[in-house]
Amino acid sequence: MQYYTILPPPDLAPFVRCFWVLEHEVSSEKPYFHKTLADACAELVFHYKGTFDEIDRSGKTSPSFTAGLTGPTSLYRRFRISENFGIFGVYLYPFAVPAMFAIPATETVNEMPDLYSILGKMGSDLEEKMTLAENNQARIAIMCRFMRGCLQRNARPEPAAFSMISQIIQSNGLTSVTELAERNALSTRQFERKFKAFSGFSPKLFSRIIRFHAAMNSYGDQQKSLTEIAYEAGYYDQSHFIHDFKTFSGEHPGTYFSGNSEATEYRDV
Known part of the structure; x- marks a missing residue:
């Protein structure tokens, strides 16, 4: 399995956190299971090789999109694939969706629309270019051109709102909402x-999800106990930490940090 990230060019960095690639050769005897967790940020995702099935809570499966948008989500999802795959992702700040596509962020929460549903023929054309691209460097170039065009056509500059959201992300969800409102002269x-x-x-739920991700970033540090991870991420006690972790991942943090989770296999490469 191969997983890596690439930083965006400076002009797109205010909207794109990173590009990422995940590729894997799947054993014919054992399918690959993948779990996505709650995330306050959105992603554009392109499956340029292989097609995943999504597994719902009852165990039923249905084909996932080959290219689409994963909106900000408070949910976790499970997927399965029995063939080799390659995925290219664009990890976006949440405000990039309304800025680039003139779509309110609230319309994409907990949704996974395919590209055609949100962008029409432009989305289909983009999917085709990304699928046929020679390599992932070419995919980065395609996406940069596409996003720059979207920003020129649709950009809704709201620097104050963008800054407020970015501050909560950068503080790992520990920024005081009241203080942030006061600094921006807002009730x-x-x-x-x-x-x-x-x-x-809401700022409260957004901050909880960001704090959850701050805790997840301690994955791989074998020297830290769950209690230490919880306190460093800003949880007041372990019970709140466990509650949020189960809510946003569907499992106990002990399972996740032990490496026995479907959500961590790609991180072990």
Whole structure:
């Protein structure tokens, strides 16, 4: 299995956190299972090789998209594939969706629309180019051109809103919402309304998911106990940590940090 990330060019860095690639040769005897966890940020995802099936809570499967948008989500999902695969992802700040596509962030929360559903023929053309691209460097170039064009056509500059969301991400969800509202000369209600319009979530839920990700970033550090991970991520006690981890991942943090989770296999390469 191969997994790696690439930083975006400076002009797109305010909207794109990174590009990423995941490739794997699947054994004919054992399918590959993948689990995605709650995430306050959105992603554009292109399966240029292989097609995954999504497994719902009852165990039923249905084909997932080959190219689409994963909106900000408070849910976890499971997928399965029995063939070799290659995936190219564009990890976006949540406000990139309304900025690039003029789609309110709230309309994409917990949704996974395919590219044609949100972009029409432009989405189909983009999917074809990404699938047929010679390599992942070519895919980066295609995506950069595409996103620059979208920003020129649709950009809704809201630097204050973008900054507020970025500050919560950079502080790992520990920024005070009240203080952030005051610094931007907004009432708490005004702040929450503007924040949700560009992030899809209330500031409180957004911060919880960001804090959850801060805890996940300790994966692989065998020297830390679950209690240490919880406190470093800003949880007041272990019970809150366990509660949020189960809510956003569907499993106990002990399972995740032991490496026995479908959500961590790609991180072990």
